[in-house]
Amino acid sequence: MLNNLKLLRESKGYTQQQLAEMIGVSQQAIAKYETQKHEPDINSLKRLADIFEVSVDYLVGHQALGEDPNYAISESEYLLIENYRKLDSTTRSGVERIISQLAQKKNHL
Numbered sequence: 001m002l003n004n005l006k007l008l009r010e011s012k013g014y015t016q017q018q019l020a021e022m023i024g025v026s027q028q029a030i031a032k033y034e035t036q037k038h039e040p041d042i043n044s045l046k047r048l049a050d051i052f053e054v055s056v057d058y059l060v061g062h063q064a065l066g067e068d069p070n071y072a073i074s075e076s077e078y079l080l081i082e083n084y085r086k087l088d089s090t091t092r093s094g095v096e097r098i099i100s101q102l103a104q105k106k107n108h109l
Contacts, residue, residue, distance in 0.1 A: 003061050006034040007075065008052045011082050023047040 009019050009030075016030040023044050032038035040048065049056045084095060 002033050002036065002040070002048075002059055004054075004059060004075070005030075005048070007079075008054070009034075011079055012052065019048075019051070022051055 009016070014022075016034075017027045020027045020030045023040075024047075025040070025044060029038065029040070033040055045056050045059060049059055052059075084092065087095065
């Protein structure tokens with residue numbers, strides 16, 4: 001049911017124990033959610049969605065992250081954005097410069 005939970009947890013750098021404490025369950029419960037051996041109750045789903053700033057639909061696999069009729073992003077794009085946000089401003093500028101150069105190079109091919 002929660003195909004994306006481990007990916008989301010790791011992208012935020014949380015351990016199973018930390019996440020468990022945040023939503024008021026045991027570490028074993030988080031492990032079972034991640035291996036799909038147990039499903040969380042609705043209150044836990046809501047807390048998880050709030051923590052990861054995603055919809056409950058995304059958590060349960062009914063919606064792709066960033067799903068919008070006009071624009072959607074993949075999980076790998078989402079993780080790139082998350083990692084980008086963790087960078088300092090100098091490193092961000094370097095990443096932006098590299099992406100711009102790669103995009104220009106592709107347009108000239």
